[in-house]
Structures are given as structure tokens and as C-alpha cells.
Amino acid sequence: MTPVSLIEGTAAPFGQPNVDTDVIMPKRFLKTVTRAGLADGVFADLRFQADGSEAPDFILNRPDYRGAQILVVGDNFGCGSSREHAVWGLAQLGVKVLLGTTFAGIFFDNCRRNGLLAVTLDSATRDALLARVADPAQAQLTVDLPLQEIRAPGLRAGFDIEPARKQDLLTGADPIAQTLTHAESIRRFEAEAFAAAPWRRIVVG
Amino acid sequence: MTAPRTLYRKLVDAHTVQRLSDDEVLLGIDLHIMNEYTSPQAFSGLADSQRPVWRPGAHLAVVSHVNATRRNGPGDDDAALLIRTLEDNCRTHGIACYSLKDARQGIEHVVVPEQGLARPGMAIACGDSHTTTYGAFGALGFGIGTSEVEHVLATQTLVYTPLKDFRIVIDGPLPLGVTAKDLAIRAVAEVRAGGANGYAVEFAGAAIEALDIAGRMTVCNMAVELGARAALMAPNQAVTDFLKGKPQAPTGAEWDAARAAWQGLASDPDAIFDREIVIDAATIAPQVTWGTSPDQAVAVGGTVPDPATEPTPARRAAAERSLAYMGLAAGQPVAEIAIDRAFIGSCTNSRIEDLRAAAAVLRGRHVSANVAAVVVPGSNLVRKAAEAEGLDKVFRDAGFEWRPAAGCSMCLAMNDDVAKPGERLASSTNRNFEGRQGQGARTHLMSPAMVAAAAVAGRLADVRNFPPLS
Numbered sequence A: 001m002t003p004v005s006l007i008e009g010t011a012a013p014f015g016q017p018n019v020d021t022d023v024i025m026p027k028r029f030l031k032t033v034t035r036a037g038l039a040d041g042v043f044a045d046l047r048f049q050a051d052g053s054e055a056p057d058f059i060l061n062r063p064d065y066r067g068a069q070i071l072v073v074g075d076n077f078g079c080g081s082s083r084e085h086a087v088w089g090l091a092q093l094g095v096k097v098l099l100g101t102t103f104a105g106i107f108f109d110n111c112r113r114n115g116l117l118a119v120t121l122d123s124a125t126r127d128a129l130l131a132r133v134a135d136p137a138q139a140q141l142t143v144d145l146p147l148q149e150i151r152a153p154g155l156r157a158g159f160d161i162e163p164a165r166k167q168d169l170l171t172g173a174d175p176i177a178q179t180l181t182h183a184e185s186i187r188r189f190e191a192e193a194f195a196a197a198p199w200r201r202i203v204v205g
Numbered sequence B: 001m002t003a004p005r006t007l008y009r010k011l012v013d014a015h016t017v018q019r020l021s022d023d024e025v026l027l028g029i030d031l032h033i034m035n036e037y038t039s040p041q042a043f044s045g046l047a048d049s050q051r052p053v054w055r056p057g058a059h060l061a062v063v064s065h066v067n068a069t070r071r072n073g074p075g076d077d078d079a080a081l082l083i084r085t086l087e088d089n090c091r092t093h094g095i096a097c098y099s100l101k102d103a104r105q106g107i108e109h110v111v112v113p114e115q116g117l118a119r120p121g122m123a124i125a126c127g128d129s130h131t132t133t134y135g136a137f138g139a140l141g142f143g144i145g146t147s148e149v150e151h152v153l154a155t156q157t158l159v160y161t162p163l164k165d166f167r168i169v170i171d172g173p174l175p176l177g178v179t180a181k182d183l184a185i186r187a188v189a190e191v192r193a194g195g196a197n198g199y200a201v202e203f204a205g206a207a208i209e210a211l212d213i214a215g216r217m218t219v220c221n222m223a224v225e226l227g228a229r230a231a232l233m234a235p236n237q238a239v240t241d242f243l244k245g246k247p248q249a250p251t252g253a254e255w256d257a258a259r260a261a262w263q264g265l266a267s268d269p270d271a272i273f274d275r276e277i278v279i280d281a282a283t284i285a286p287q288v289t290w291g292t293s294p295d296q297a298v299a300v301g302g303t304v305p306d307p308a309t310e311p312t313p314a315r316r317a318a319a320e321r322s323l324a325y326m327g328l329a330a331g332q333p334v335a336e337i338a339i340d341r342a343f344i345g346s347c348t349n350s351r352i353e354d355l356r357a358a359a360a361v362l363r364g365r366h367v368s369a370n371v372a373a374v375v376v377p378g379s380n381l382v383r384k385a386a387e388a389e390g391l392d393k394v395f396r397d398a399g400f401e402w403r404p405a406a407g408c409s410m411c412l413a414m415n416d417d418v419a420k421p422g423e424r425l426a427s428s429t430n431r432n433f434e435g436r437q438g439q440g441a442r443t444h445l446m447s448p449a450m451v452a453a454a455a456v457a458g459r460l461a462d463v464r465n466f467p468p469l470s
């Protein structure tokens, strides 16, 4: 995973609530056995018209917001299906930061595993950012993970992040390698758990 | 004396390998389930890093999503590749795989309970959000992404942030004609989509206690739509009765020990929940959704709500957008909405009990001429059981198409079962998202019996007006 630190770039307003992963990555892009080639799938039903041409009104197609690395999003972003393809696609499209209030749990974890910084803000701060970046002249933001703040001319807003998630993002951690350093504990745990509760030991037939 | 704990806490504690930081634990996973479309990249990750599977017996792969249920096979080359890749990966690593020729194949969350593999006190993960279903058995079930699928394969654990505790009490008995699905939709409407983000939800109360196992699964399945990462119900006698004798359930002395241990598995009486709501079951009527989020629901006797009554501008805009997508107007009576398709299926409502409930409405009646109606059994075992009872004939006689194979089918339309733009569906599934059942397709969620009633009426209809005819 690529480490994340300081992101400077255009932020696009995308404030509708409950944007689900079916909308972020429609199912026709899921019939793949690799992670590659998913940038075209992102918001495909909103981004493209029936004939395949770009939908001119869609926010990421407007000249001011094309290539935005930061999205300011609505409540409960990423709800629905667990498909990590949604996060792979966003990252491949060049999105590095999501500024929102609440994210669906699986999506949130998927972001962390792919170096996509999902920032949870209070509604007032998020709403102010939405209003601000709706003006293309004010859409340039800096998101500083080490200092945990969002900056722009006349703006400085701090954010909270769980220390472990911050660390993973900053270092581009390999969580499987980290977990395997606990292999001994896992073995001990399994032996104890199965002795106490044999019905938890599954051998699928 | 230890402090009183919720059922959720007890399950997390019993699966904690070790604490990793203030807010994270390493969580041991007892059973891991995979499907064909969220696992291939996890296996290639393993191959790239040359890591073995930690404990192959603890995994089950089921082909669920891409099966073309008109004929039991891959609908196209991409689907064939997904199926073949799953089979190959499982063979390489010695993992059980119920592929299309297996008599046990079906939708993963229908298949696993059928085999007796979801048991009280277990931790179950799967690369699918509706893994919350296993809460019906008092198991901690939750959905994960593909990176975490790889993590479980390689370590049999997950890095896990414990959730907060939320209890939803459904007080009193459900009124006649009101089902688990109505209860589930009502709970989602009450808490709202995402309202339980960050929480594990425990369902309790007399209405929950009275549910059969299929109903318990329906409610826990839908809990993810309110954002709950885990749903739980304390296991009761019905759970034990259900598991007894299932093909892969414990037997002999192990069964006796298991049954004894399951009995005490519940939240302590004075355990503290971070949040709690109580819904009076008597106020729940058959529900239908009108929008593009599962929380946009009303009683079938109601009207499409006016976006102007939404409390915030963002929600008003969302409601307006939903109405535009759905082609509906504020104030329209729900029972006047005409449908083009009826779909009975999905991990929410495709079990034998669901099919019986729909068949009870259809016996002696016929689907409206304007409606294309389909039923896809949740598994091959459900299909066989239904055929043995003659339910397939009831559906066919009523004008439903009875599918000869099992799978997700038009729940997410990843196979060849796709609704056309603008078509309106009565559907027993769990998600009414834009494009979910086909680009531009308009989904109304409801119980399977309500889908049957809508199919007969040709429009959304109150199932209580369709009493059994024989």
C-alpha cells in the first residue's frame, strides 16, 4: 500500500447522502479477477451517458473539478455492498481523500487497506467545506495527515483519526505481515478456544 | 465479579487473540465464507506473497452471484472465469467449494445455516455485507472487503475495532399479516440508513422472541442496511432445534456440550447499551419502500411522502432525487403504484418459509397480465424441498416463473437476470439502490407475501386483503 501524508489538490463537492457502492462501482465492472482497470467504472452510471459519452453535468466531468483528488461527501458514504472494487476504482481514478461525516463500516476499512484517507468531520465542518468548494475558485485544499488538519486560504480545520489507522496510512503498512508476527498467539488462542468450545472448530465438509 | 457485558462484548472477548492498541484487537475467526466475485484478488494476493492458507478447513466457498438461474450455468465468459477461478483457488488450497454442480450450492447466506455451520458463539466473516445474517444464531457475523478476505485466509484473524452497543427492542406481538421483513424495514426506516454506523445491534423483545429462524435471519440480514456492522439475537430454543441434525452440526457428546453452553449465551440483565430504541410491534403494518434507500419506506396504506417535510436540505434533496429516479410524485397513494415485475428471492427472503408464505397468497389466484413474475429459490436444497411440497406447481399455476437453479439472480442482477430501464419491481430483496436490479430499474422492497400480492394485483397491494383461498 502506498503511504499517505500530505495531499494538495482540487476538492469536488459530492454531498448527496447514502451514496452506495453500487453507485460508486456498478456491478457490470465486478466480473473481473484482478484489481486493474476499474477507473472507468467509478460512478459510471452518473459519469457517462447511454452512448458512452461523458455526462457534461456530472461534477467530476466539469472542467473545474476534473481530476479532483479530494471529494467532500454526504453522510453514510459507501453504504451497501462490501465490494472493495469501489475503493480500488476511486484510487485508480486518482481520488486520495474523502471528507465526510460518517462512512459505512466495510467501505471505511477498505479505504484504510488501500491508502485512501477517509476523514470523519462533524456535520457543520463538512457542510462548510461543501459550500466552500462549490466555488471552483475556493476548491483547492490541503489535507495534512501528520498534523491532522485541512487547510486553505482563511481555513484551518483539525480532524480526529484513530492512531492505529493514521499509522497504517502514514507507513503504508502490510497488516498481514504485522499479524503474522503474532502467529504464536494465534496458535495458542486456537488451541484454548477449541478446547473450551469444540463446536467452534469448523472443518467444512 | 466481572462487569455486566452485552452479548456482543462476550463474543468479542471470546474471540480476542490479543489486544493490539487502545481501540483494536486481533479477532480470531471461526468460519470464513467466500463467493466468486470478492475473493479472486485475495487469492492472487496470497500467491504474490507466497503465503499459505492458515487453516483451510475453516473456509467455505459458494458460487452465489453469477449463476444464470434459468439454466444453472455461467451466463457469459466473465462469469465462467469467476467460477473457474474460485474452483481452482479452492482446489489449490484444499478449501471446500460448493460450485454449480454441487447439490448444496445456492446463496451463501442460505447455504451456510442449512449445513449447520453457523452456530451460537462463533465469529463468522465473509466478503459480503449481509454476513450480519448469522446474528440470528447468536453468532458474530460481519462483512469484510477483499483485502480482509486475504487477511483471514493468511492468518485466520482480523484486525478489529470493537463497535458500540445498540439495542433495538420490538415490544409486543406482531399484528396478523405482519412479517419479519416488515419489522426489518420498519427498523431501518426508524434508525435510518447509516444510523447504526459504528454499532453492533442486538434485537430483543417479544416480537423477536416469537420469530422463527427464517424470520430471525431476515431481520439480522437487513440490519446492515441501517449501518450495523453486526446484528445479534440471543440464541433460544428455536435455534437449538433448528441446528439439531443439520448435516454439519455437532453430534454426540460435542452436541450436548454445545447445547448446554449456548443456553447461557445472552447479554447480562444489567448490561449497558450505548443506545436503545423501543418500537411497539402493534404499530408495524406491512411495509414497502418508495425510494432508493432502504430507509425510505412507508406502510402500504400510506402515501409517498413529500420531500418538503424532510428535516434538512440534504435529505430533502435526496428525497427529491429518489422520487425523480422512481418516477413517483409526493402524495401518491402507495397502493396505486403499478408494477412491471415481481421478484421473490435473495438471502433476505428465499428460504422455504418465505416461499410458503408467498405460495399461500398465490394458491387459487393468478398474476396480473402486465406483470412478469419470477421466483428464484435461495439454494438447491430449498428448491428441492419446495418441489417436494408442490410449491413450484403453486407458483407456476399462478403465472410465476419457477427457476430450476439457485443464486442471487435479480437481487443484484450480476447474472443475465436484469430489469430494463424504467421497469418497476416488487421485490423481496434488501436493496432498492439506483441501478441495483438493472440500470434505471425501480425497486420497491417488501416481504415475499407482499410481492405475491402485488404480482396478483398488478400494483403494490396490502397482503392482508389476500387471505388464503383454500
Ligand code: SF4
Pocket: B064, B065, B107, B108, B109, B128, B130, B345, B346, B347, B348, B407, B408, B411, B412, B429, B430
Ligand atoms: S442475495 Fe443479494 S444481498 Fe444476498 S448475497 Fe446475493 S446479491 Fe448479496
